[in-house]
Amino acid sequence: METQITLEEILTLGDIPENLHATFLRVANGLLHRAEYPREKVLGLLAQMLDNPKKYAYSKNKVTNLAKAVWDLHRTGQSIVLSEIGKDLLPPPEEFYVLESGEKQGVKSFDLRTGPLPYAVFGRSYIEDGALAQMQTAASLPISVAGALMPDAHQGYGLPIGGVLATTSNTVIPFAVGVDIACRMCLSVFEMPADFLKREPHLLKKTLAEHTKFGIGGETREKFDESVMDLPEWNATKVIKDLRDKAYRQLGTSGTGNHFVEWGVVEVLEEDELLGLPVGTYMALLSHSGSRGFGGNVANYYSKLAMQKTKLPKEAAHLAWLDLDTQEGQEYWIAMNLAGAYASANHHEIHAKIAHALHEKPLKMVENHHNFAWKETLVDGTEVIMHRKGATPAGVDDLGIIPGSMIHPGFVVRGKGKAEALSSASHGAGRVMSRTKALNSITRHDLNKALTEAGVQLIGGDLDEAPMVYKNIETVIEAQKDLVQVLAKFTPKIVRMADANRKEGRED
Template identity: 75%
Template sequence: MQTPILIDDILTLAPIPEHLYTPFLRVANGLVLRANYPKEKVLGLLAQLFQNPKKYAFSKNKVTNLARAIYDLNKQGIPVPLSEVGKQFLPPDPAPYELLTRTKQTEQTLDLRPEALPYAVFGREYIEEGALKQMETAASLPISLAGALMPDAHQGYGLPIGGVLATEAHTVIPFAVGVDIACRMCLSVFDLPPDFLKREPHLLKKSLVEKTKFGIGGETRDKVDESVMDLPEWQATKVIRDLKDKAYRQLGSSGTGNHFVEWGIVRVETMDDELNLPPGEYLALLSHSGSRGLGGAVANYYSKLAMQKTRLPKQAAHLAWLDLNTEEGQEYWIAMNLAGEYASANHHEIHRKLAKAIDHEPLTMVENHHNFAWKEQLADGREVIVHRKGATPAGDGVLGIIPGSMTQPGFVVRGRGNEASINSASHGAGRQMSRTQAFNKVTRSQLNQALEEAQIQLIGGDLDEAPMVYKNIKTVIDAQKELVSVLATFTPKIVRMADPNRKEGRED
């Protein structure tokens, strides 16, 4: 990780007044620590700002507001000159700084590789042909360096759900991240015995009804901790700024489709240093949701932009990428990471409210996300961007959660760092029936019978999430024993999902 820029670094460039210390540090370190700009290039950018503040004050770039502040000071007769040290950071070419320009990419259609890169497939016998074809196309991109397919894989848009794709370090594919950016799992384990479910079923059910919100109208009025809304990235781009109010209203809520909040029982078999829970059974709360309207809007906007910038053959069109050395690429990267922070805050809001409702603090919390892109290294040391669309990070020792369905167990796992899977595992059981097929084939009586047999109370939900539309989770777990070790099993008991009349289109 790069070291942050200090105020002394900026003062060596120019003698800015004290009231500008905070905004300069916020922007500079946002570029270094979040957007991953090299420190020297950020100092070079600031040097150009001080040399010609008017140019940067009246053009669209990352330092517009800073440049306007310096320009206004100069107009007021308070000069902020570039120092001799600062001049050493100037590029030899006086043209506008490369990373600030919206580079024009060729409109010529790019060719795919004549043959796809080899990639690992786990549980191939459980994966539909459409997902395999999509992965083959992804592995044929000219920027692809490695790939893997998880045993829960099924067909989606662009990259299949359950697909993992490593691309060149300067490229990110919005549709390989997915529509629900940073969709997460979160588990809270309480120091309460399983019979709490029998003693207080009404309390637990009431807490889910009153403290959770789902779907398009799922907005919350009371917040426990809204500090995520204070992050400076909310002001980074117009796209993000326009979404902030809606994001605030939806903070602490869940989406539709396969999103849920449920009470159940966790069974820990053996002591594990990573999980840090003595063997036994505990009351637990499990949630699955993402970045709500924020993630969906960001995904749609930048996916369309990527398809305009990177022209690909029809079968690969949704795998268009953005270059991280361009402004639009950096904008997406900032928005994606902000969606990750926001998705985590959503879960924490839900878990804190429900913990308060039962008047108990959790012993531990485990969480992980998917539908994201990470800067990582392959086994051979190459720097890459790893896209995990519906796949769980499973590096050596990394904790994660792999859920089943409303009647099937979920599993707390520890990653084994398998290189062939690009340090990944499945993110669930995986669908074996599309939503349309589910509505045509599954009846309400079949769903009710499955719930009764498993002794599950369901609040909300619909036929497209019935347990029979999913693969057998134990089969999926068995297919990835090389990828994860199972530490504990979660059995759902009281499940809350979106009401049937509040459906949104969902990809996974």
Template identity: 55%
Template sequence: MNGKQITKLGFEKKAIGLAVAAAAVREGAGLERGAVLDELRAVQADPAAYLAGGVYAALAAELSAQHAVNESKKGAALLGAPLPYGVWGADLIEPGARAQMDVAMRLPVTRAGALMPDAHVGYGLPIGGVLATENAVIPYGVGVDIGCSMRLSVFPIQPDALKLEEARTLLLKHTRFGAGVAFEKRERDDHAVLHEGTWEDQPLLGHLFEKAAAQIGSSGSGNHFAEFGTLSLAQPDLGLDAGNYLALLSHSGSRGFGAQVAGHFTALAERLHPHLDPAARKLAWLSLDSEEGQAYWQAMNLAGRYALANHELIHARLARALGVDVLASVHNSHNLAWKQQVNGQELIVHRKGATPAASGQLGLIPGSMADPGFVVRGRGHADALASASHGAGRQLGRKAAASTLVKKEVAAYLKGRGVTLIGGGIDEAPQAYKRIEDVISRQSDLVDVVARFTPKVVRMDSGSQDI
């Protein structure tokens, strides 16, 4: 039997040679050509039935591999048009973010989505994007800083009782900021997250453990901060009476550990989807039925717990230094994926720069280094996938802010609001962000405002151009 006859059956490439070889063995054993052709058709129809062994095992393995590649190609095709999704604050959102969300809503695994009023362009999914997928997780749908989150602690101290110099001293002594920065070994705190057995479940996690242990309790660069300020409650809530309180607000993530987890699994997802439309390359996904998808899910959730642990240690150190107990606290992650019921179906809801806002759920939406932040309570809006914004959102990219903003004007803005800044680059200036009041007003159906936080002394990493 020759290759031309085999090709007529529909075999391709390497399978043709394997089919010819197997047919020769069967004909050599005395089988008639017609019977051999019938066997080849049977292998072609159900290669899995021949994988265990025998003359057709190699052909069956090749056909199975070809089938998997063909299915991958079919799965990589984007939908012809984006699925419909809700947009809040459309007048505040740049076209580039809308375009990115449109691509995300064309993924074959996408089932629902929403765009928050602080949205702006990111890698893959826009910042402020919420995306629900079926049985799939997208590493860049979560983001590079896995588990990036907020925490607020309220202290039994009047705001004006903490003087400026004392606040500066406390923040300088008990916080650390910047890429690769950590406390000295003798200064480090311990945390239960470092004693989880999860670190031993994957070689990658084991490799990154020392980095995570070294950086525990510290914060990154960019828009991460720790700040003292005034929390104002117009009416009793959070277990507190109405009034003004000294509070600490922090924004931090999973440091170098989370960033390397994100990079590793993003590259892996891209390799597994080589035929994905280039417009969606950074939205490559991992099936939760796969070993890779389960590994990412485990690593992502560990990074989320690690990020929250960093906040806990920051707040514990400062509460000890103040010599007080915390009266009330609020925290939430805003770069993570959750399993969530959507229209009666369990989906994977990615929030990349979006605050979980289920009915009654507390969350934190900060402004900028000189603008207020808000404690909010979610209203569980179904079309928003029970989400809200995670901040004010950028209106100027970092390069644009650094090249266009004037330091003197930024400094005047800070002074006019009575804010003292430690570190902080001009790329994080208030003028680089949307007005938080505008963002909050566009999502009144998503959250109710519980309290207002006004920053007074702010610590951040130093930028390329300090203010």
């Protein structure tokens, strides 16, 4: 017969109050000798009860009465915290989620690190507390390898907007990519005098009106180049195939919120072999949008799947990941990369139609994603998945665009590959005001006054995108001067956005 379970063994499970010591010993040794449970099974059962006393208190089992006593303590605020030894005795979770094939997969639960990984913050003094707290949580994930927070950061879902997170090489976090997968900037610089904007504003407004579509229901019939729809990946999974027709109809359109297509003036400040434009002033077209309904539906589907499969503490729930060595992880990776190609094609479609209408060809196009995940290698050789949610790739020789607002300038930048920033930069100025607060506090008069003073014409748009809701872009650029080199400055003049009655809140 096994020797008695001792009080010392019981106390390794957690900080059990003295008044329950005798009861725990009686129950444990009763299970050991009368029920003839192995020692490990007894301690494991007690650990499970301490982990979920309510479940055991309200069900008929061999520790019901003990569980009721523990649950009564819990309800008075005296919870017994399970020790690390106790946690090791817990069995794998018995929950399941179901793939479309009907195949059951076990759910895994994870704890956060006891302390976050160190990470760099750029422009900390004007980053809201909510974004800092979210980054702290992200850096505490067991799969996190490195992180950085850009100066335009503000609170989002899971990873803050402006957050950069490197995870282990076989894990991807859908919510750390974002809802609008592959949201993207694209700039076409034309060999047209900048004063064309003053001479032909009606023509330029007409090209925007005729060759752009915005909003949830925005679709186009005529396509300039639909070759992206011939990619074999459209047949890769049921989720993708079900969204293909919608994606085709929306090819060449823009979303809501902060998405725009605008005419402006680009001033090239210094010659750079990568940009390849002489110093001077040019007319340019700048657009901002992503993968439309296709990307949004992919994000929602796989974010929910990740949260079903990977259970995390409440504050980290939206940071659930998918393993890339699983079917669903590979499905998401294929869909995300397809959304990237589709988002790029969206911009090219818009730019090509407008350029064709003016009988012009761009001298140079600059473009970049800022809601995406890449397979990258850190400076120490570690292979990672790099999530940039509202952050611009800024590796050595990366060209990118960081916009301001509808009246404030944007900048063409060249990355410096700063290791502490994980070769990243901001994706814009960053919000200082929520959409709800903007709609409740900014008037149309305020917006019109700002537009008039800046000499900007706005087509569509709403108060939640007024320039007052954004940080000072010059300050944001200054905070990342070690991350990027400014090559050119873009000043908006004619701005097209979604009409006010077709807007919905956007995360980025």
